[in-house]
Amino acid sequence: MAIQLYKAGDTHEVRGIKCEVRNFTNQEYGYWLENGWYLDPKDIPLESVEEAKEEVEEEKELHPVRLAAKDAGIDGYEKKRIKTLEGELDELKD
Secondary structure, three states: OEEEEEEEEEEEEEOOEEEEEEEEEOOOHHHHHOOOOEOOHHHOOHHHHHHHHHHHHHHHOOOHHHHHHHHHOOOOOOOOOHHHHHHHHHHHHO
16 A cells, blocks of 8 residues: 655645655655655745745756757757767858
C-alpha cells in the first residue's frame, strides 16, 4: 500500500497549495517524513514554499548564450555545453 506525501514545489496544486506529491510505501514513508516530506500540504512551512518558488525561477532564467542560441533556432540549446553553443553561434555569424 502507498502513502502520499507532500513537500514544497510546483509540480502539483493540492487544495490551493503548490507542492510536489509522491507516493511512498508503508516501509519507507517514515524516513521521508523525517526528511522534508509531510502528510498534509498544509503542514509545509511557508518558508519552504517560498524557497521552492525561488529555485524554480532561477531554473527558468537562461544563460545569455543559451538565450541567443534559442533565438537563433539552434536545436538542443537547453542541453548543449555553453562552449559548443558559442561555436555554433559564431558559425551562424560567418
